Amino acid sequence: MPKVLACVDASVYAASVVDHAAWAAGRMGASITILHVIGRKDRGGLSDLSGTLGVDANSNLLQALTEADEVNARLAQERGRALLEAARARLQEHGVTRVDLLHRHGSFVETVCEAEAEADLVVVGKRGANADFARLHLGSNLERVVRAASKPVLVASRGFRDIRRLLLAFDGGPSSWRAVEHLAAKPLFGGFDLDVVTAGADTASSRDALEEAAARLRHRAGAVEARLIPGEPEAVIGNHVRERGIDLLVMGAYGHSRVRSLLVGSTTSAMIRTCLVPVMLFR
Amino acid sequence: MHLFTAVRRDWLSNIRGDVLAGIVVALALIPEAIGFSVIAGVDPKVGLYASFAIAVTSAITGGRPGMISAATAATALLMVDLVRDHGLEYLLAATILMGLLQIGAGFVKLGRLMRFVSKSVITGFVNALAILIFLAQVPELVGVTPVTYAMVAAGLAIIYLFPRLTRVVPSPLVAIMALTGAAIWFGLDMRTVGDLGELPSALPTFLVPDVPLTLETLRIILPYSIALAAVGLLESLLTATIVDDLTDTPSDKNRECAGQGVSNVVSGFLGGMGGCAMIGQSVINVKSGGRGRLSGVVAGSFLLFLIVVLGEWVSMIPMAALVAVMIMVSIGTFSWSSVRDIRAYPVSSTVVMLSTVAVVVWTHDLAQGVIVGVLLSGIFFASKVARLFAVRSRLSEDGRVRTYEVRGQVFFASAETFLAALDFREVVEKVVIDVGHAHFWDVSAIAALDKAVIKFRREGAEVEVLGLNEASATMVDRFAVHNDPVAVERMTGGH
Secondary structure, three states, X not given: OXXXXXXXXXXXXXXXXXXXXXXXXXXXXXXXXXXXXXXXXXXXXXXXXXXXXXXXXXHHHHHHHHHXXXXXXXXXXXXXXXXXXXXXXXXXXXXOOOEEEEEEEOOHHHHHHHHHHHOOXXXXXXXXHHHOOOOOOOOHHHHHHHHHOOOOEEEEOXXXXXXXXXXXXXXXXXXXXXXXXXXXXXXXXXXXXXXXEEEOOOOHHHHHHHXXXXXXXXXXXXXXXXXXXXXXXXXXXXXXXXXXXOOXXXXXXXXXXHHHHXXXXXXXXXXXXXXXXXXXXXX | OXXXXXXXXXXXXXXXXXXXXXXXXXXHHHHHHHHHHHHHOOOHHHHHHHHHHHHHHHHHHOOOOOOOEEXXXXXXXXXXXXXXXXXXXXXXXXXXXXXXXXXXXXXXXXXXXXXXXXXXXXXXXXXHHHHHHHHHHHHHHOOOOHHHXXXXXXXXXXXXXXXXXXXXXXXXXXXXXXXXXXXXXXXXXXXXXXXXXXXXXXXXXXXXXXXXXXXXXXXXXXXXXXXXXXXXXXXXXXXXXXXXXXXXXXXXXXXXXXXXXXXXXXXXHOOXXXXXXXXXXXXXXXXXXXXXXXXXXXXXXXXXXXXXXXXXXXXXXXXXXXXXHHHHXXXXXXXXXXXXXXXXXXXXXXXXXXXXXXXXXXXXXXXXXXXXXXXXXXXXXXXXXXXOEEEEEEEOOOOOEEEEEEEEEEOOOOHHHHHHOOOOOOOOOEEEEEEEEEEEOOHHHHHHHHHHHHHHHHOOOEEEEEXXXXXXXXXXXXXXXXXXXXXXXXXXXXX
């Protein structure tokens, strides 16, 4: 039985993540595992800069740190459990009954990577609780999760809207071919109207690739429309999403190296940021 | 992919805390680096360059983020004779060789050997280190003016009492500044750091030690390098465990071995002495909020910056202030709880701890103390396990057959007990030795069994040995059953 891994935290995206997971699980006939990770980052802040070593400094410090961690961790635990229970209750409203809860300590990215091994789809919010300071700013964990994950990642937008029309942003790269395969084969996307758009110059090779992709997708239920639109991918896709009322953007993710993405920025991040719809990413 | 995650976590997860803690550590490192140079008998700049090079390099290459390494007392104590007899250049060469040995240790995963060093040995190591640091201060306290005693006392008072006033300024630094100010203000004629030798006035430069590349040189430096490498790794791995516990995070011990090696090679080529991880400074680092690799880099860089900029002032620090700081380091290093625990712990572990301390204080060599401690704890362990052994016997109803049922651990330490439990003087027709529930661990055990069989036969008894295959399964080296509960159960079953 397929499995959806939904990652929730204290951000406003938690409810939307649960809604998206419920939608995906419904279409895939999957069970849902809700994951909450308690990070290690902000634990044990002792502000002692005296630089002295008293008698038994080591064991005293260990005791102090243990106590501080204990208090913080207990709070974080209670908060996490409340989040998980709220998510479970929300899923039950959606009629999803096969729900597992997963409550872990550790780094978010590493924990997701461990947990996704048994899952078929990972659902995360566009931003986490630690990144709520600036609108249109992506969560720092998102790119790392997408880069590290071997399964497709559904990035939830702020609120869930019923999904009717899909857009596949197709650039001919290996990861977007994986998106094509998935769309063609998996029940998650059967029956939706689908636009396949390639942004950029109208060359013979890109037109051929687009035609081939569209041909692969025609046999599924729902209309398929392939288009080649000149321009910068970010602007072209963004406009298309707005004009055609697209509900879900599907694309291959992070085709370029991390170094390039650090220097010139990543197309994927830019699209997730500008398109205010959920995004399904394939690597 | 995980590599990037790890890099990010180690370097950038705690920038503010790491920078702040790094500065505190740098301030605390200055007097220590100078103090340990004094112990080793070299110019202060050797210890300061070493502390810079080792702190920065090991923070980058080591396996334990948040741990502070620099010139240390443990290694300085081992160099004294080499520096006195052969000079600085040989020390630099020995430091580079020490680093190479440690890199090798990292590659053959010598970190695993740490598990043979018991907690009692580690406690002994730490206590001995504290005692040696204190003893190294004694020459500065013998036959000096009353003013010096007053200065040392005042320094200790400031270090211990100032944190009650505020904890945002490192109190050892306050003590040093106050005492230096007092010495200058009253024009006291005291020994100062400037009297000890050259202080750095520029950044360190790359230089190859000026020693002949001959076997003779190797013969001189190798014994020192081996001892330095061993003690350096021991203290580093021990400190890594302490930081693991404090921060509740794991570390890569073999990478730490190689990382220590790389830092010592770098230190040697930059004109620094050998060093290792520092228990005290690492505790101070964690206490001040340092968790990541950045803290070590900041500590080393800021230390060098301070020294190069403030060198003139540093040379005016009176030795009495340094002595006060060193006494504080000594008190902070000593495991006071171990004194309390003597009553609660078994005698054997106390003997191991005290022997380690005694040998170190006697030889001034931490490596020898640890070897003695490890050997003693091995012997004590063997004698304890040897007690897990019992022989039951019964005579058949007609009085012709004697059956011995051997249970427990038979090895070199219990082989004699095994033989003593058999009655060779009894006249029986047949002897059955059932070893199905015993474990024969080594050749001594098998030899003892052979001997028993031969002796019974010479008394005219027919001998049958039951279950030897099961019993001797433990003799096979590398029987890796510890991950297989069923196999472990089979092997140790019945006890």
